[in-house]
Amino acid sequence: MSANDAESAKDRYWAKTRNLTIVVLVLWAFFSLVIPWLVGPLNKFTFIGFPLGYYMIAQGSLIAFVVMIWVQNWRQDAIDDEFGYGEE
Amino acid sequence: MALMQGRFIDNIGRVYTIYTGGFLAFIILMAILEQLGVGADTIGILFVAFTIAIYAIIGWLSRTMEVDAYYVAGRQVPAVYNGMATAADWMSGASFVALAGGVYFGGYGYMAFIVGWTGGYVLVNSLMAPYLRKFGCYTVPDFIGTRYGGNLARLCAVIVLVVASFTYVTAQIDATGTIAARALHIPYHYGVWFGLLGILLCSMLGGMRAVTWTQVAQYIVLIVAYLVPVIWMSNAQGFGVIPHFTYGEAASSMTKFEAMYGLNPPLEAIKGLSVLTTPHTGPVGDYAEWKFVTLALCMMAGTASLPHILMRYFTTPSVRSARKSVAWSLLFIFMLYFTAPALATLTKLQLLDPSLPTAIIGKPFAEVASLDWIRNWSDVGFLAIADQNGDGILQLNEFFMRPDIVVLATPEIAGLPYVISGLVAAGGMAAAMSTADGLLLAIANALSHDLYYKMIDPKADTAIRLVVARVLLLGIGALGALIASLQLTGILGAVAWAFCFACSGLFFPLALGVWWKRANREGAVAGMVAGFGAGCLYLYYVYTGGTPWFGIDHLRFGIVGMAASLIAMVVVTLMTPAPDEEIQRMVDETRVPAGPPILSAKH
Numbered sequence: 001m002s003a004n005d006a007e008s009a010k011d012r013y014w015a016k017t018r019n020l021t022i023v024v025l026v027l028w029a030f031f032s033l034v035i036p037w038l039v040g041p042l043n044k045f046t047f048i049g050f051p052l053g054y055y056m057i058a059q060g061s062l063i064a065f066v067v068m069i070w071v072q073n074w075r076q077d078a079i080d081d082e083f084g085y086g087e088e
Numbered sequence: 089m090a091l092m093q094g095r096f097i098d099n100i101g102r103v104y105t106i107y108t109g110g111f112l113a114f115i116i117l118m119a120i121l122e123q124l125g126v127g128a129d130t131i132g133i134l135f136v137a138f139t140i141a142i143y144a145i146i147g148w149l150s151r152t153m154e155v156d157a158y159y160v161a162g163r164q165v166p167a168v169y170n171g172m173a174t175a176a177d178w179m180s181g182a183s184f185v186a187l188a189g190g191v192y193f194g195g196y197g198y199m200a201f202i203v204g205w206t207g208g209y210v211l212v213n214s215l216m217a218p219y220l221r222k223f224g225c226y227t228v229p230d231f232i233g234t235r236y237g238g239n240l241a242r243l244c245a246v247i248v249l250v251v252a253s254f255t256y257v258t259a260q261i262d263a264t265g266t267i268a269a270r271a272l273h274i275p276y277h278y279g280v281w282f283g284l285l286g287i288l289l290c291s292m293l294g295g296m297r298a299v300t301w302t303q304v305a306q307y308i309v310l311i312v313a314y315l316v317p318v319i320w321m322s323n324a325q326g327f328g329v330i331p332h333f334t335y336g337e338a339a340s341s342m343t344k345f346e347a348m349y350g351l352n353p354p355l356e357a358i359k360g361l362s363v364l365t366t367p368h369t370g371p372v373g374d375y376a377e378w379k380f381v382t383l384a385l386c387m388m389a390g391t392a393s394l395p396h397i398l399m400r401y402f403t404t405p406s407v408r409s410a411r412k413s414v415a416w417s418l419l420f421i422f423m424l425y426f427t428a429p430a431l432a433t434l435t436k437l438q439l440l441d442p443s444l445p446t447a448i449i450g451k452p453f454a455e456v457a458s459l460d461w462i463r464n465w466s467d468v469g470f471l472a473i474a475d476q477n478g479d480g481i482l483q484l485n486e487f488f489m490r491p492d493i494v495v496l497a498t499p500e501i502a503g504l505p506y507v508i509s510g511l512v513a514a515g516g517m518a519a520a521m522s523t524a525d526g527l528l529l530a531i532a533n534a535l536s537h538d539l540y541y542k543m544i545d546p547k548a549d550t551a552i553r554l555v556v557a558r559v560l561l562l563g564i565g566a567l568g569a570l571i572a573s574l575q576l577t578g579i580l581g582a583v584a585w586a587f588c589f590a591c592s593g594l595f596f597p598l599a600l601g602v603w604w605k606r607a608n609r610e611g612a613v614a615g616m617v618a619g620f621g622a623g624c625l626y627l628y629y630v631y632t633g634g635t636p637w638f639g640i641d642h643l644r645f646g647i648v649g650m651a652a653s654l655i656a657m658v659v660v661t662l663m664t665p666a667p668d669e670e671i672q673r674m675v676d677e678t679r680v681p682a683g684p685p686i687l688s689a690k691h
């Protein structure tokens with residue numbers, strides 16, 4: 001593999017990583033900024049006995065964060081492996 | 089321990105399983121002693137003393153004279169254990185002691201801390217941890233100093249780090265003092281020094297290695313101590329053993345009780361204590377949503393810039409395990425944070441719901457005044473009841489409490505055996521000590537590695553460097569205890585300030601250092617100086633009585649700091665030449681998980 005190929009592999013790797021990161025950050029902004037803004041209206045709904053808005057900021061968004069990080073790492077590991085950067 | 093020397097890492101699962109079993113056995117032993125008539129005071133003292141003794145032993149066994157072990161625990165901490173250590177490092181006295189109390193009194197507004205302190209890990213994982221691990225630095229200023237080059241950038245980072253961490257550490261020492269005072273029945277200002285002694289025992293001899301392994305032990309204690317009372321209480325109230333998904337009805341019923349008793353300010357306020365005036369579940373008042381979002385944003389960006397957290401991810405063996413360990417960290421932290429609102433709700437229900445035997449609001453004043461837990465906490469000045477309207481009935485606005493004590497007092501409020509109160513005290517102590525350890529180490533390491541070794545005496549040999557680090561640790565700890573004993577601000581307030589300082593000065597220089605190749609030294613210095621300067625000036629302005637802009641008060645001054653930091657960094661970077669090719673190549677290397685670290689080991 002020539003130096004140029006290696007460089008373009010790095011670029012493609014970084015483009016994929018960056019796209020994944022952007023998706024994660026958009027979801028992050030939704031759960032951490034948009035949802036809390038809407039707690040008042042959401043509280044008119046009930047979810048397993050909770051006012052929905054309260055539920056989201058007490059548990060829902062938190063669960064979303066945990067899931068997001070695990071999924072992100074799973075995808076990122078796949079990207080690393082695809083480009084052969086996964087070796088420890 | 090001797091039979092496992094050198095192979096501790098291989099036996100780690102077994103060691104901590106035995107430890108957890110031993111801790112549970114100790115709890116059962118205490119419960120038996122209580123049944124045999126041993127006094128509550130003795131049990132409280134035994135709990136605190138026993139757990140601190142364990143941490144001190146771990147600290148002693150982990151002593152080291154190697155630079156790599158002292159600064160980054162030899163970079164061999166497995167992801168799961170680093171996750172636990174980070175969780176303990178992270179969950180401070182504020183999370184353990186004050187958070188549920190904040191939700192109890194602050195409702196919606198305080199939940200911003202819960203969202204902020206969990207959501208921040210998404211930023212840590214996406215923007216910071218894997219790249220800083222690849223860099224191979226010992227401290228956060230080490231990254232700034234190498235990426236941007238030059239001692240000025242390094243020095244700015246050290247200053248922001250020291251101010252933020254020091255603000256934070258005084259709050260932690262304050263928390264250990266509060267708990268020690270209550271559990272050991274000693275005056276607060278002795279409690280503070282006692283707490284510091286425990287903290288130093290864990291970190292002095294073994295640096296990061298000792299702190300890592302005590303933090304894992306402390307996580308186990310604190311999570312058990314947090315969950316047991318909630319599970320017990322919820323079971324007693326008929327919400328089952330896992331209240332998190334079943335207390336919805338309790339949360340919904342709060343509106344009813346709030347209407348029944350009325351959320352009125354007290355006729356006569358009592359200094360330092362609060363009455364309940366905020367609704368539990370929804371936003372109220374001007375800017376409520378804006379305030380939530382700005383506070384959450386400051387806490388999240390602060391999470392991703394606080395050096396004592398970031399440096400935990402320097403201790404893992406690889407980039408992948410650094411990411412994995414962020415995921416574990418958040419999972420372990422989540423366990424406590426989604427319990428806190430449940431605890432706040434159930435405790436409130438205990439006090440407010442007239443159908444429960446523990447209710448006090450609406451009961452005859454004399455009857456409430458004779459309750460043991462009311463008397464115990466009134467004696468130390470953390471709680472007060474006053475029949476201000478003279479009707480002989482305790483109204484909601486006649487019950488005063490310091491928010492910080494909600495968690496500590498809950499077992500007594502719910503009428504749980506004293507062994508649970510002792511357990512909670514030990515848990516709170518573990519939470520405050522573990523965070524204080526991490527912070528003191530972050531400060532001392534930045535000063536010894538970045539200021540002393542990198543800037544003042546680059547030829548210093550290992551022994552001298554490690555002696556300097558330890559002397560600094562001792563001095564900073566003592567200074568922290570001294571300031572904590574002055575009690576300048578509440579625990580939660582001081583913590584919010586620390587996050588705002590950190591995100592004002594460090595967030596953009598750190599994030600853009602990886603994500604924007606064009607970012608250069610001039611821009612980074614401008615970003616740190618402008619962000620930190622603007623944040624401090626704004627804090628001074630609001631704190632001395634200035635009218636907050638758009639409701640941005642002293643808890644969320646990081647918004648102003650971050651805005652200034654971003655603008656200054658981008659503008660100055662674009663006005664000055666791009667960094668040279670070597671730096672650009674360094675950034676490229678940072679983005680790739682494989683290959684050797686940027687900085688050599690033992691730099």
